[in-house]
Amino acid sequence: MQSLTDLYIYPIKSTKGIQLRQTFVEEKGLTNDRRFMLVDLNGKFITGRTHPQLTQISIEFSKKGLLVSAPKQTSIYIQTENFTEQMQTVEVWADNMQAQHCHPDYDKWFSNYLKQDCQLVYFSESTSRCVKNRSTQVSFADGYPLLLINQNSIDELNTHLQNPVTALHFRPNLIMKGDQPFIEDTWARIKIGEVEFEISKPCSRCNFTNVDPLTGVPDLEQPLKTLSEYRFHQGNIDFGQNLIPLNEGTIRSGDTIQVLETQTPPTYTSMLGEKKLSHKTIKIHFEKSEVSIDGNDQGLLLDQAEAAGINIPYSCRGGKCGRCKTKLLSGEVNVLSNQGLFKEDIEAGYVLACSCIPTTDISVKH
Secondary structure, eight states, rough: OOOOEEEEEEEEEEEEEESSSSEETTTTTTTTTTEEEETTTTTEEEETOOOOGGOOEEEEETTTEEEEEEETTTOOOOGGGGOSOOOEEEEEETEEEEEEEOOOHHHEEEEEEHTSSOOEEETTTTOBBBOOOOBBBBOOOSSSSSSEHHHOOOHHHHHOOOSSSGGGOOOOOOEOOOOOTTGGGGGGEEEEEEEEEEEEEEEEEOGGBBTTTOOOOOOSTTTTHHHTTTTTTTTTEEEEEEEEESSSSEEEETEEEEEEEEEOOOOOOEEEEEEEEOOOOEEEEETTEEEEEESSSSSSSSHHHTTTOOOOOOSSSSSSSSEEEEEEEEEEEEOOOOOOOOOOHHTTTTEEEEEEEEEEEEEEOO
């Protein structure tokens, strides 16, 4: 029997979660989940992928408002009555929407903590954002209203890791205890408490997974590297399931999970594939740095560049954001993912350094 063991919301995107015993499920997710977000002065979202210190900001609900605390900062109350009436365009991945600017004093507090100019915005009643290819609303979450993690799957992952991780590394809304690891891969529709959910798609993971939620310190490799060895499918490293609520209602810790409909799970492999690599030495020339190195046909281009002391800017390390875009001037690579590239980039010969492996001598420009 599967049951719901824990509930979490993250009122401000990428900050610490708040554990709940019960909550109400709205169309766009759990009440108060990811209704606030930090953006840069161009309106682009700021997350723990690039600013892991966000995970050390604590949130509490109080009669005076949302109490926000952070290391070496005086706590501040976020109060809706102080919000400006200004609506501004903000960006979450490829989605653009109108969000409400909260208050310059709040901007100053967060800017001081991040050591970067930023603004706090709110998902107001007039803000609208839809799940990809759906009419369903979603808040400032990455793409879907809720994320489900199976503790049994965490336990199985930890058998492969030297340093165990917790479910909170994956920033779930719902933590369940299943009959077996990855049983959630086989679900298409479930019911928890008063609410039915569609299992929309597996959650593709990025480097945020490597950030320790207790310390805010990212590990350079784990657990993403281990997951890439057995949870790779169609260019993504998957762990957890994205949910879309089919009705509104209350869910509680301890609720039984009823499986209403099942599906055939994806076939997962290693990110390096089943093909035996030839373990040959490959010349990699970095035109911008005017440096050539002896590489190999086993490692990711980004990893090999870093090992040689060559800095290629990156963010997600999961093929999603496109920041490590690199132009392939000559030679061939095995492309594992190009999700973060536009069609014009691909046609122009760009690859993602975090998601390609050299197969011949290559020359690149980053």
